Amino acid sequence: MSTEVRTDAGRLWSRLMDMAKVGATSGGGSNRQALSDDDQAGRDLFIEWVQQAGCSIELDGVGNLFARRSGTDPDAPPVVMGSHLDTQPTGGRFDGVYGVLGGLEVIEALNDASVSTRAPLEVAVWTNEEGSRFPVSMMGSAVWAGVSDLDSIRALTDRSGVTVGAELDRLGWSGTAAFGKPLSAYLELHIEQGPILEASGSSIGVVTGVQGIRWFEVTFEGFAAHAGTTPMDRRRDPARALADTLHGVYELAAADADRVRVTPAQFASEPASPNTVPSKVSFTVDMRHPDAAGLDRLEAALRSLVAEAADQHGCGHRIDVINDCAPVVFDPRCGGAVEAAARLCGFAFEHIGSGAGHDACHVAMRAPAGMIFIPCQDGLSHNEEESIEPDDAGRGADVLLHAALELAGVADDTANAGRTTEC
Ligand SMILES: [Zn+2]
Incomplete structure (x- = not known):
């Protein structure tokens, strides 16, 4: 006997809309620039949700946040899903946010279905992906991967002379978790930010790499x-x-x-x-x-x-x-898991390269990594009018769910619940 496990597209959408209210702009977008009070408020909301879902939280020294759902094998490194909650000054509601809340939705869906994974699952929120207030993009993942060193990043200033270090300390984001810990895999769910999927009619992009x-x-x-x-x-x-x-x-x-x-x-x-x-x-x-x-x-x-x-x-x-x-080529096993998940769910997919940089580029230097894209309207991003379809958001989360299950392994005693014939 097998039971369907799938995400709840309605719950995911309402959380996306709730998060968009934090730092909402008059043009319908969001303004949560890195290490600002609004960035903190967005994280507080996320932390409330993941704690309700039973996750534990840890922070590293550059404020990267990891919310953890335990697995049954205490020695297995986690499968991490994530992206960023900070935005451009006139950012949209989905860039980054979708990958973080998609990861949370995967955990909620597994909780609902009482499915345990062998490896733990984590949702990562990387600090300052956008690089608009402090001018280094993908900053948190760069420090995590050892591409940038913490001292020089802490000394970076915004236009008013405030340093990253001062803001990390003020917000209580200078945590103690180790940088670059072993991961079983990393999956980043993201809007495409380009026109390819919309034009071809594919619901899912299996991202092969970043140019x-x-x-x-x-x-x-x-x-x-x-x-x-x-x-x-x-x-x-x-x-x-x-x-x-x-x-x-x-x-x-x-x-x-x-x-x-x-x-x-x-x-x-x-x-x-x-x-x-x-x-x-x-x-x-x-x-x-x-x-x-x-x-x-x-x-x-x-x-x-x-x-x-x-x-x-x-x-x-x-x-x-x-x-x-340098160009990034994503891990074939992660890409294979994403492709298999799209097939399982019966969603039209295609292989696609990313034109933009993402935290996954840095994570890929330390761990097997992959990305999942969904279409966005007119390929528009870094714009308050950035828009996606709720159904596409749900499909991407379902693919993330089944790819994560494949990579983390379903614990034996919940295997029947985790096995899915279709979604
Ligand atoms: Zn992004």
């Missing part, structure tokens, strides 16, 4: 000259080198439109005068590719475009790498 990101600052040095008296062929004009480079950079993207993203931005010239040929032009280029070799090829192509353009127009040049995030 690599590399930022360059390019500088061309020419020679300042009078705009009216200097013949065109006697100029060393860095703006012309810029123009040739931009043309080539966009062609790189056009040649592989599915995988390559290029974004030239932050243009500056010196002297910034309308009637002087500039002596110097600088700009940034954000380049993205799902695999490391592809990102290296893009960099090599950019370097030769820049060198050629500088040579052509008699300019000097320089390229600095100012940010470099």
Whole structure:
């Protein structure tokens, strides 16, 4: 005999709406910037819910919060589900929040069905994923994974000079739980923040990885000259080198439109005068590719475009790498568990790469990790109008539930309750 275990989409939706009231904005979104009183109020609400669900709570030194439902094997590392509760200043109601409250819903569903797991289940709330108040995104998971060190993160300031450390201490978030503890697996449920699932009609994205990101600052040095008296062929004009480079950079993207993203931005010239040929032009280029070799090829192509353009127009040049995030490939076992859960539930799914960074990128450096996406309206995110369908929210939570059960294992005496024929 087998019993259905599934999440309660109505309960999940009403909690999403309750959380959205904390720091609600006039435009229908949420403003719970990291380590603010509203961020604290959001956590307090979450803590109330997880404690009612019988979970214990622990905090680490950068305020990452873990709510734990025990398993039957005390030696098994936990399967962790999570995301973030902080938002952009004019954030939506679902970015991050959905993954945290989806994890809570999984625990509630298992409580309702009296199913025990072999490995413990935890819901993680990572501190400052957004990086809008304190300018490091995915901050809490970076410290947890050992990518950033706690002392330098504590010294970061917001625009009014308040440090992360002062806020962690003020809010009582400087906990003692160990960073980087062993995990059986990590699953992050998230809205896609892009248009792919909505366009294809899939309910579930099995996320294969997160594309690599590399930022360059390019500088061309020419020679300042009078705009009216200097013949065109006697100029060393860095703006012309810029123009040739931009043309080539966009062609790189056009040649592989599915995988390559290029974004030239932050243009500056010196002297910034309308009637002087500039002596110097600088700009940034954000380049993205799902695999490391592809990102290296893009960099090599950019370097030769820049060198050629500088040579052509008699300019000097320089390229600095100012940010470099390696591509992440998620654990095939986690992806397999997500895919199997989507099949079990009968939901249309597809494999998808993430265009945005997530805490799962950092966690993946220390533990098997995977992500589940659901569609969001018009692919819109980091916007108060961010919107998802309640049914999609429920489907994503069901997939999280069954993937977590697969990875944590159902305890023998509750195996029948945990086994599901369909959902
Ligand atoms: Zn997010």
